[in-house]
Amino acid sequence: MTDQQGDPRHLDTLDRDLARFSNLETATGYLARPMVGPGISLVFVALAGIAALLFFGQANNTFIVVVAACLGAYMALNIGANDVANNMGPAVGANALTMGGAIAIAVVFESAGALIAGGDVVSTIAKGIIDPESMRTASVFIWAMMAALLSAALWVNLATWVGAPVSTTHSVVGGVMGAGIAAAGFAAVNWSTMSAIAASWVISPVLGGLIAAGFLWLIKSRIIYREDKIAAARTWVPILVGIMAGAFASYLALKGLKKIIKIDLPTALMIGAAIGAIVWLVMIPAIAKQSKGLENRNKSLKVLFGIPLVVSAALLSFAHGANDVANAVGPLAAIVQASQSGSFTDAVSIPFWVMVIGAFGISFGLFLFGPKLIRMVGGQITKLNPMRAYCVALSAAITVIVASWLGLPVSSTHIAVGGVFGVGFFREWDAERRIRNARLQMPNRISYAPEERRRRKLVRRSHFMTIIAAWVITVPAAATLSALIFFLITGVMG
Secondary structure (H helix, E strand, O other): OOOOOOOOOHHHHHHHHHHHHHHHHHHHHHHHHHHHHHHHHHHHHHHHHHHHHHHHHHOOOHHHHHHHHHHHHHHHHHHHHOHHHHHHHHHHOOOOOOOHHHHHHHHHHHHHHHHOOOOOOOOHHHHHHHHHHHOOHHHHHHHHHHHHHHHHHHHHHHHHHOOOOOOOOHHHHHHHHHHHHHHOOOOHHHHHHHHHHHHHHHHHHHHHHHHHHHHHHHHHHHOOOOOHHHHHHHHHHHHHHHHHHHHHHHHHHHHOOOOOOOOHHHHHHHHHHHHHHHHHHHHHHHHHHOOOOOOOOHHHHHHHHHHHHHHHHHHHHHHHHHHHHHHHHHHHHHHHHHHHOOOOOOOOOOOOEEEEHHHHHHHHHHHHHHHHHHHHHHOOOOOOOOOHHHHHHHHHHHHHHHHHEEEOOHHHHHHHHHHHHHHHHHHHHHHHHHHHHHHHOOOOOOOOOOHHHOOOOOOOHHHHHHHHHHHHHHHHHHHHHHHHHHHHHHHHHH
């Protein structure tokens, strides 16, 4: 009788069985992977509730604060998943950073910004969106803040799921407005503030796009289209890096260091000008040394912009952590204060343990869910290289400074994504201009049919329309959701 163990056909069958087991393990891992993020998120939310229980003590409203801490943690996770992509997306899309490197830098600098310079004082009820006097009791105020926090978090979560970068600031504003209207009527809303916020929907992305396009035009005309690109780069790259250093110094002095020292706009601009001049002088020999031996082609230029782009992404993350952490923990801090003292008309100070929830929540959200939006902003709207991504980062800092000078509330999301659109639309315009010039010089040259030219558009119109639609409906959607949640809470609580 033949021994089956020595039969080659038996070995083939065994190999196939082992392959099936291997495929089963791979499939199981693939199915389990999507559950890792939500699982870790639930653990973090639970830990935030436990932290609130430990720090708040055994007061009468402890349960309310624990629930609010969980909601604040949930909102912070969503900010990390959606908002941080605006800072890191361009650098990743330009291949100046890997996804892992971008996440590591963002986690460190977002947390540092939140903990070192984050939200020292948040004015009552989300920056004057509604009149605090319109709230009848502390309980009504607390339910309104809870509804605002939950609605904003749900809306940002939905936007992240569909792949639309939205403003977490506008989400919170909409949530507060909706809860305020539900609690005290339309008269409670500060409509002049809401009008300024509505104006920023248009002004932020347009201004960001124009500034980014302007710098890309400068780089193309003064460096890329020159015969000796390397010589032109030795002159202009130090100037551009100096402008970036000055812009970020002013930006951080104005927006990121409020907890440490108060600096007005003229002083911030003077600080920026001084630091920009110093960096420009330092970069002249540095760029001359770095450019030695480089070939006279566009690919060589990318090397000169790589490090400044990484630095700009890190600085943007620090400033974002300092400013936008209040979107997660501002309402939570207001609930804590109202629960402790019963006061809800004074300025709200944010306790350190609340700031820690916000900082770590943003970091966890970025790590677990951020790559999807990073890829969207960095590569799916338009193709970015280090020069184009550098223009986006530079426009973000300058636009915030200009908006502060004009007294306009702006969204970092709208500015950064507007910068990406600005770069993409400028590339389309520049490509069309060069085609027209080439056709004038060579009339017999074969040109693309209109359908082919439409297909070759450098900005994906589907993403453009999705993002614009999400921006437009963010405030009304968050407001409607918040009003419904407020009515639900008050109905349950009686």
